[in-house]
Amino acid sequence: MALAQAQALVPNLHVADATPDEDEASLRELARWAIGYSPVVAPDPPDGLWIDIAGVAHLFGSEENLLEDLTDRLTGRGIAVRAAVADAPGAAWAVARFGAGGIVPADRTADMVAPLPVRALRLSADKLGTLHRLGIERVGQLAAMPRAPMVRRFGRDVALRLDQALGHAFEPISPLIPHETPMASCVFAEPIGRSDDLKTILLRLSQDLCRQLERRGEGARRLDLIIQRIDQKGANLRVGTAKPTRDARHLAKLFDERMQTIDPGFGIEEVVLVASKVEPLREMQTEARVIAGDSTSEADMGRLVDRLGARIGTGKVYRLAPVQSLIPERMVRKIPPLAPPTGSAWPQTLPRPTRLLDPPEPVVVTALLPDHPPALFVWRKVRHRVAKADGPERIVPEWWNGDAGSVPRDYYRIETEQGGRFWIFRDAPADQGGNWWMHGLFS
Amino acid sequence: MQHAGQQDRLADLRLRIAHLEGGIRKTRPLPFGIREIDHHLPGGGLARGALHELVEAGMAAEFAGCATLFTAGIAARLNGPVLWCLTRRDLFAPGLSRAGLHPDRVIYAEAAHERDLLSLVEEGLHERGLAAVVGEMTRLGLTASRRLQLAAEGSGVTALVIRRWWTVAEKDLVKLPTAATTRWRISPVPSEVMPAPGLGWDRWQVELLRCRGAEPRTWFLEACDAKGRLALPAGLADGQDQAAIRRAAAQ
Numbered sequence: 301m302a303l304a305q306a307q308a309l310v311p312n313l314h315v316a317d318a319t320p321d322e323d324e325a326s327l328r329e330l331a332r333w334a335i336g337y338s339p340v341v342a343p344d345p346p347d348g349l350w351i352d353i354a355g356v357a358h359l360f361g362s363e364e365n366l367l368e369d370l371t372d373r374l375t376g377r378g379i380a381v382r383a384a385v386a387d388a389p390g391a392a393w394a395v396a397r398f399g400a401g402g403i404v405p406a407d408r409t410a411d412m413v414a415p416l417p418v419r420a421l422r423l424s425a426d427k428l429g430t431l432h433r434l435g436i437e438r439v440g441q442l443a444a445m446p447r448a449p450m451v452r453r454f455g456r457d458v459a460l461r462l463d464q465a466l467g468h469a470f471e472p473i474s475p476l477i478p479h480e481t482p483m484a485s486c487v488f489a490e491p492i493g494r495s496d497d498l499k500t501i502l503l504r505l506s507q508d509l510c511r512q513l514e515r516r517g518e519g520a521r522r523l524d525l526i527i528q529r530i531d532q533k534g535a536n537l538r539v540g541t542a543k544p545t546r547d548a549r550h551l552a553k554l555f556d557e558r559m560q561t562i563d564p565g566f567g568i569e570e571v572v573l574v575a576s577k578v579e580p581l582r583e584m585q586t587e588a589r590v591i592a593g594d595s596t597s598e599a600d601m602g603r604l605v606d607r608l609g610a611r612i613g614t615g616k617v618y619r620l621a622p623v624q625s626l627i628p629e630r631m632v633r634k635i636p637p638l639a640p641p642t643g644s645a646w647p648q649t650l651p652r653p654t655r656l657l658d659p660p661e662p663v664v665v666t667a668l669l670p671d672h673p674p675a676l677f678v679w680r681k682v683r684h685r686v687a688k689a690d691g692p693e694r695i696v697p698e699w700w701n702g703d704a705g706s707v708p709r710d711y712y713r714i715e716t717e718q719g720g721r722f723w724i725f726r727d728a729p730a731d732q733g734g735n736w737w738m739h740g741l742f743s
Numbered sequence: 744m745q746h747a748g749q750q751d752r753l754a755d756l757r758l759r760i761a762h763l764e765g766g767i768r769k770t771r772p773l774p775f776g777i778r779e780i781d782h783h784l785p786g787g788g789l790a791r792g793a794l795h796e797l798v799e800a801g802m803a804a805e806f807a808g809c810a811t812l813f814t815a816g817i818a819a820r821l822n823g824p825v826l827w828c829l830t831r832r833d834l835f836a837p838g839l840s841r842a843g844l845h846p847d848r849v850i851y852a853e854a855a856h857e858r859d860l861l862s863l864v865e866e867g868l869h870e871r872g873l874a875a876v877v878g879e880m881t882r883l884g885l886t887a888s889r890r891l892q893l894a895a896e897g898s899g900v901t902a903l904v905i906r907r908w909w910t911v912a913e914k915d916l917v918k919l920p921t922a923a924t925t926r927w928r929i930s931p932v933p934s935e936v937m938p939a940p941g942l943g944w945d946r947w948q949v950e951l952l953r954c955r956g957a958e959p960r961t962w963f964l965e966a967c968d969a970k971g972r973l974a975l976p977a978g979l980a981d982g983q984d985q986a987a988i989r990r991a992a993a994q
Binding site: 604605618621631632641687688713715742 | 801806808815824826832833834835839840845847849853855867870872873937942945969
């Protein structure tokens with residue numbers, strides 16, 4: 301309808317120019333707001349919004365609650381809203397615009413989409429015209445046609461849209477990444493495949509990222525590397541750091557070990573590096589952290605710990621700190637490798653072995669007198685003659701730690717005739733039938 | 744006169760070889776504080792920025808109890824943090840602190856597989872300013888040890904590898920040659936007989952099996968004290984012949 305015709309029909313018609321750019325900007329704004337519902341949100345111009353709610357619906361109780369919450373809030377802001385939840389983005393798009401909206405049950409996608417007009421398939425105007433001429437008005441009609449002639453007659457894009465609406469074809473949505481996340485990306489004119497190239501790119505990206513972080517006074521705690529291959533398959537790598545850092549070389553190096561796991565396939569066309577977790581880092585990273593008792597070394601333990609953690613997992617790098625306990629198994633506790641120095645050490649007065657058997661292994665013992673240290677013992681099928689012994693050192697169970705039922709142990713340090721030193725204990729006095737156990741090895 | 748000239752020429756040659764090897768040692772070797780050992784070792788102590796290999800012999804050698812304390816003693820006398828790479832959790836940290844290695848100084852890295860250990864140790868050796876990297880390794884071939892040696896030379900971090908094994912086949916691997924600068928074998932020997940029942944200070948037979956620039960040799964020593972220092976047994980300190988003690992121990 302021409303404007304003049306409309307103005308003739310409605311005398312006081314208010315006319316405003318269309319502003320698609322501003323509309324799109326507002327839509328992006330809305331999409332950013334919708335990240336409160338799910339991290340994967342994409343604007344769908346001109347008037348739509350994708351929200352991938354896989355795995356987030358339970359935070360709102362159910363999908364119904366989530367949908368209600370979303371529509372209520374948008375309506376409250378004066379936005380007319382139609383929303384649908386479905387298994388496939390195409391189905392949700394169709395049901396929200398042309399159907400009743402609401403939840404499409406997982407097994408009823410085809411039933412819900414079939415009665416909708418073919419316009420619900422996101423087709424171009426000329427395809428719609430063709431379908432209309434042939435009298436195909438409903439999605440169900442199109443779906444009922446034999447596949448091969450249908451593809452030949454209307455083209456692959458119609459078949460693809462149909463599959464997307466019915467949930468047969470996967471449809472990726474490219475999520476909106478909030479502005480707040482520092483990221484650096486690189487798109488290649490020619491796909492790359494060599495790992496050396498990838499390393500060079502990674503270093504450049506991480507330098508770029510570190511400049512951004514520096515401007516913001518932040519350091520990265522977690523990095524995501526997103527790699528897009530030309531065949532639309534992707535790979536993600538994630539590394540964490542023990543403390544915020546913006547040392548480009550170091551960050552790039554963290555990916556080195558796992559770079560080999562990436563299969564470049566026919567080539568990589570895009571690499572994105574995202575600092576998905578950042579923490580404030582004010583000072584320049586020149587100060588080195590030095591662990592106790594050293595003035596000359598400049599070891600930056602944070603870097604080392606990150607690199608080791610990237611290889612074997614962050615939980616596998618640790619320090620061992622003393623615990624106020626005399627039970628050997630409880631004397632040690634793991635602390636993070638960069639925790640502040642505890643300053644405490646284990647008491648030096650009682651000799652402790654360098655190797656501990658956990659659990660203790662049974663030994664067969666011959667003692668001259670019931671309460672004497674053994675004169676001979678058999679451990680791992682080897683007979684050891686005892687030359688000297690020291691003990692007993694009685695270690696009583698710690699009732700406050702919940703082992704009220706266990707028995708005190710009498711520990712002996714034993715030196716065999718060959719000079720080997722062992723730490724063995726008896727779990728009860730001899731007259732009560734105590735058994736002997738090998739618990740540790742001294743020097 | 745000719746003798747002095749020879750000495751000069753030897754020193755000159757040594758310097759040129761050191762040049763060729765790429766690593767002119769800027770750091771002084773770590774002395775053991777025992778005259779007999781320090782005089783025997785080239786440079787007067789254990790070279791820093793080099794790979795040292797420690798093997799245990801004895802009845803329970805697979806646990807490497809002595810070698811562990813010996814290593815901890817060396818690490819304790821170096822300055823700075825220590826990275827300790829291992830696969831099995833049989834290490835008892837309070838025992839290390841007996842050699843003066845403070846728990847705040849040690850970072851442990853626990854690999855799930857033996858094959859990851861090498862890369863962990865190497866990663867640690869690249870970090871300048873660590874005092875030492877300790878690795879409890881089963882497999883250490885010529886290539887692997889050469890890598891570690893080069894990494895250690897590059898950064899000046901001392902690499903200490905304790906050889907561990909769990910099966911008879913693995914024990915034989917320990918005998919294969921490596922590119923380590925020194926190889927030591929530590930075995931427990933009976934301690935001094937005390938006048939009253941009880942245990943004296945532990946004694947070790949410390950054998951230098953291989954060392955670049957020095958002959959193999961054996962010493963009888965007392966185990967590390969709370970500062971990581973070894974000592975000559977009291978009876979030997981006043982110049983008694985080592986050979987006599989060796990014979991006594993053999994009987």
